Amino acid sequence: DQQVKQNSPSLSVQEGRISILNCDYTNSMFDYFLWYKKYPAEGPTFLISISSIKDKNEDGRFTVFLNKSAKHLSLHIVPSQPGDSAVYFCAASAGGYQKVTFGIGTKLQVIP
Amino acid sequence: KAGVTQTPRYLIKTRGQQVTLSCSPISGHRSVSWYQQTPGQGLQFLFEYFSETQRNKGNFPGRFSGRQFSNSRSEMNVSTLELGDSALYLCASSSTFTGGDTQYFGPGTRLTVL
Numbered sequence: 001d002q003q004v005k006q007n008s009p010s011l012s013v014q015e016g017r018i019s020i021l022n023c024d025y026t027n028s029m030f031d032y033f034l035w036y037k038k039y040p041a042e043g044p045t046f047l048i049s050i051s052s053i054k055d056k057n058e059d060g061r062f063t064v065f066l067n068k069s070a071k072h073l074s075l076h077i078v079p080s081q082p083g084d085s086a087v088y089f090c091a092a093s094a095g096g097y098q099k100v101t102f103g104i105g106t107k108l109q110v111i112p
Numbered sequence: 113k114a115g116v117t118q119t120p121r122y123l124i125k126t127r128g129q130q131v132t133l134s135c136s137p138i139s140g141h142r143s144v145s146w147y148q149q150t151p152g153q154g155l156q157f158l159f160e161y162f163s164e165t166q167r168n169k170g171n172f173p174g175r176f177s178g179r180q181f182s183n184s185r186s187e188m189n190v191s192t193l194e195l196g197d198s199a200l201y202l203c204a205s206s207s208t209f210t211g212g213d214t215q216y217f218g219p220g221t222r223l224t225v226l
Contacts, residue, residue, distance in 0.1 A: 006154075034214075036217075041219065042219055043116070043202055043204070043217030043218050043219050043220055044155070044202070044204075044217045045216075045217065046214045046215070046216070049214070089154065089155060091155075098168070099145075099157045099160060099168045099170065100145075100157065100215065101157065102147070102154050102155035102156075102157075103154055104152065104153060104154030105154050105155075
């Protein structure tokens, strides 16, 4: 049972344009959401997070939007750069010491 | 600060064998989590240890086990290997593992079961 779903396995975007990566979740107990980026042969690295009490969080070129009623979050990258080409994992946690549940990832390719 | 280290980086084993993977967390981090990454399944949570105690466990068979030492270093063991155990095994450390506490991942151990 995939509680965190990333339905687009891959995405291609032109350099300079906006990249939008989507994530849906089914567990209404999730209250913290994170995005990780992973390059080949490396472990995932933390990118940005958002608490369920917010609907938007920005960090430089990266913005995460949370729509609790739709159980949907998205990661916007503006402008996209070739170095952003990586696999992006959406993750969620129910708080406390609960485990973090990851999606299967979306492979982003930014074309120069 | 040194990052999370995992050894070995690559392993080739045959069915039926057992394997032990090692993870050294970032200094001062007391929580260590293990994940299995496969192409169609993403990152699947195996278990989490904090101060030598297993606090969380994922839905994996008992062949998968782990432990944590007093210096926070952790090992995971897989007994009676199956072909389906071929995967990238990732270790992540964090200071507390509460809610959205950022996890810092190691580069992973690539296990191939023949």
